[in-house]
Amino acid sequence: MAVAAAASTLRNMLVQRVGKKIVAVGRNYVAHAAEMNASADAARTSDPLIFLKPTSSYVLPPGPIVRPRGFEIQHEVELGVVIGENAVRNVSVAKAMDAVVGYVCAIDVTARNVQNVAKEKGHPWTVSKSCDTFCPISDLIPRQKLPDDVLLEKGVELYLKVNGQERQRDSTLSMVWTVPELISYVSSRMTLESGDIILTGTPSGVAYMLPGDVVEAGITNHCSITFDVQDGESSAWDEYRSSMAT
């Protein structure tokens, strides 16, 4: 229990209070890109696809994950890489792992209908990825508990279940770009700071979450998190827009 409390405190302090950004990677598992009718660049000839989620989207177990009105939300279970004490910029792949203090299991909640419209129109993905509660996370798994050689050579297994039914399960070895490669790439564009997280992409099996669902996600042998799903209420903005229309 002391260890669990420490992991929770580390997550709270570092990721939730100090951390300033969540950099997420799209299409980093070939099978997931295929189910999105998109191309994961398995040949690795173009840079990783990245986007931002705000830290205001963090939510802790038991949630709820809130579905905004008019949004159809899907789960994407992902390995989150947490940046440690020192900011990194332009770090090489060879030295990238030195920046890591630990990991979280996260769900990259995505409003798929909103994202699909954004893709069609060439608009930013932001709204589809950034609402409050769109980034459920676990306690911190310190890097010592998941050593580099285990992560990078043996891999760890991500899984996600909805109402007890398995939806996603794959090894992190299936990633197109490895964790050190992602850190090096992101740090070539933007400085990674203490408590920042990189979400490393989701395996195949993404599907909708409905109000009343219970979603369990985890990293086999490392952590398990469970969240309720609820419908959101009408917002002041919705009411304002409605009043404009009349």
Place this chain on the structure above:
Amino acid sequence: MAVAAAASTLRNMLVQRVGKKIVAVGRNYVAHAAEMNASADAARTSDPLIFLKPTSSYVLPPGPIVRPRGFEIQHEVELGVVIGENAVRNVSVAKAMDAVVGYVCAIDVTARNVQNVAKEKGHPWTVSKSCDTFCPISDLIPRQKLPDDVLLEKGVELYLKVNGQERQRDSTLSMVWTVPELISYVSSRMTLESGDIILTGTPSGVAYMLPGDVVEAGITNHCSITFDVQDGESSAWDEYRSSMAT
């Protein structure tokens, strides 16, 4: 000088240390949308277009604004709205201004070639908007110095010059969505926290910035900021990708 120092300290403490996100608004001036061959929704029938920039992109005068290799960068002068002490979620338009502690003049630096490819492919805009130094900002202008009635009824004038030549100049009254409307909308999607900034969109006249350029931006009668532009160096990631190709 005491006032200037206080404004600088407020910006440093609140925006740079405490603030966690930059929510930027696209196409909020009709004339700029037109020059992008895009539609600003002058009829206001769809929600504002928003995207995120990371706080790691802040840079203070005199810069430099750094142009990454292969990126063609443009200036977008914008009014930045700074959120005060209390987080806001689902705030109404009528009460939105209570969340504001002050303003900054900012430049939403944009890699236009990278953004154009992203739009074509339906990819996130993130890389084109998020590199280090892509958010030059001024000191904080406290809300008392720019009262709500002045901002919302009289408007303030944004301008930007490159090497002394005027490129952008317009009143904030030309915005499609007003400041309180933008705050209400964004807060209906994501909680706005202390030190967060909303960039409220740019007037027409955006153009390229080249190494050696001197860029001056400001809000008439309120602030003026000046930045140098420089070319960036090759990154560890660039070298890694080159070595992969051989």
